[in-house]
Amino acid sequence: MKHEELRSLVEDRKEELIQLCSEMIRIPSENPPGEMDAMISYLCAYLDKHGIQYEIVKGNESAPNIIARMGQKDGRVLLLNGHCDIVPAGNLEKWDFDPFGGEVRGGKILGRGASDMKTGLAGLLFAMGILADNKVPLNGEVVLSIVPDEEVSGQFGTKWLVENNVIHGDACLIAEPTGSLNCEIGQKGCCWLKLTASGVPAHGSLAPFAGDNAINRLIKVLNRIEAIRDITPRYDDATAAVMEKSRDMAKKLIQAKGAQHVLNHCTVNLGKISGGTKVNMVPDYAEAEIDIRIPIGVSCEMVEEQVIRIIKESGVAGVSYSFCWQSEANSTSDTEEIVEIVADHVAKIWGEPLARTYQWASSDARFFRYAGIPTLQYGPANLEGIHAYNETVDVQDVVNAAKIYTCTIIDYLNGKN
Ligand SMILES: [Zn+2]
Known part of the structure; x- marks a missing residue:
């Protein structure tokens, strides 16, 4: 299937994507305390609706991970990853809107997790849903891991899944918030x-x-x-x-x-x-x-x-x-295939080059890189609200990210068309 067709499949159903984002924001999955049952049930229902196979794998009793798979075993494996927990909303009086309202207003989706990272995760799910619904053939496997504990150091989520070989692949895309024209390829x-x-x-x-x-x-x-x-x-x-380049970017951001x-x-x-x-x-x-x-x-x-x-x-x-x-500090080469593919689609959709930078903070990306898996983070974000108040994301960024994810899965598994 051609890129234009894939993009229009997302465009035509973008209201569904926005609804998915809103509904995920309405389920508080603050960590701590880390009570994830409602969120896990919701996500499983979404996967069921689209006929996507999955299993729940527990690193420990309070850490349910969802591993969803589609495609076929002989071929490359593209890992997708996202966390469904969020940092607490904190003092509700400091918010200009309900952090768990999932409201869409003025071209933005509002609420805790809007950037970090429910809408990025929704984009990955939506991309898989689109491919499943349209029965797009895959010459390899895409494996999405949804983890419940990234905000509290990821010991029974990504770390556990990678170290116990529950997930292994040839490359990994994590939908952590980076902004539309930037991706993260290394961390301290x-x-x-x-x-x-x-x-x-x-x-x-x-x-x-x-x-x-x-x-x-x-x-x-x-x-x-x-x-x-x-x-x-x-x-x-x-x-x-x-x-x-990363220093230049940090100078602007901090x-x-x-x-x-x-x-x-x-x-x-x-x-x-x-x-x-x-x-x-x-x-x-x-x-x-x-x-x-x-x-x-x-x-x-x-x-x-x-x-x-x-x-x-x-x-x-x-x-x-x-x-x-x-x-240890960790990084992926800026010319890795997975990075080039995402950059290609960013350029096509946004008409601008993708910046490839290192971050001063850390995330679950390190566990994939320690296992030798080339990994980048790319996801929609308005950076100022992350781990703060009044978290938002632009609807356009979310929709475009979902298009980029969909095309990236196809290019990585089926080759560029
Ligand atoms: Zn995050």
Whole structure:
């Protein structure tokens, strides 16, 4: 089937797509608390209506994932992915409209999840529905995973599904919000560092002659901890070119002056500190927790080497480190086939080139990339409302995204026509 025909199949039924978006917004799936039953039933009913096969796979009792499949086994596998949970609406009085009303007004769909990411997910579902209803033959398989826990770190959703080989494919498209002319092809990683200092207790009146103060030891190391930002990322020219574009984009999007530097540098946030027992005692214990985000080109190992060096150079004894959480930075080449296909359809529909950029935050995309699957994120968005108040999305962006998803599935599985 030709691209024009696929696009007009979506165009002709766009009211159904908008209704699907509204209905999904009307089902609150805030996480926390993460109660997903109503949302899962609704999505399953949609798949049933279009005769799409699916199963519910639970990473644990409270984490039902839907895996929907269509097409045929011999051929390539295109993975589609989206989360159906949303961050809480927060203080309802700060909204100009009902976050769970699903209202459509002034060319926009309004509500929590309008951008992140119920309308993107609706676009993926709708694309599959269109292909199923029209019995469009597929020379491979499309596998949609709908996960319930991306907003609370995805441990029993995407991570679990990929690591247990429930889903595996040749490429992956995630409908996370990026805006119509941008896609995300890389993300920072993260190391949560804990420093602990031990000392020798004594009566406070005898300091510093008696005892050894653990807080003072810790402070000496903390005074040097910013040196983690000096680690130089190592990457090739192609990555450097994407990095430059990403910095330009960040400069436009983030108001804080200089914030584009977070893309190609480690960030260091001393987030928590505690120690000591009583003011008149020389403390024998202190600890600090530091959130370090690492750019593409820096590994967790490089961070660890720097931490060891910093502790050594501070010249104090009794300070040790551990990592409470680590994830590597990850990326997909900007010339991967799946990226080129999406870019091709963005250019056809919007008449503009698709920017391919790295992000300073992270998402479930990393789990696919760790498994070696080329992955991009592309989805409709008005970025200002995401995880904030008054979240919206433009109807036109949603409809065009659904057209792009439909054509991308066909091109990836059946070859460009
Ligand atoms: Zn999201």
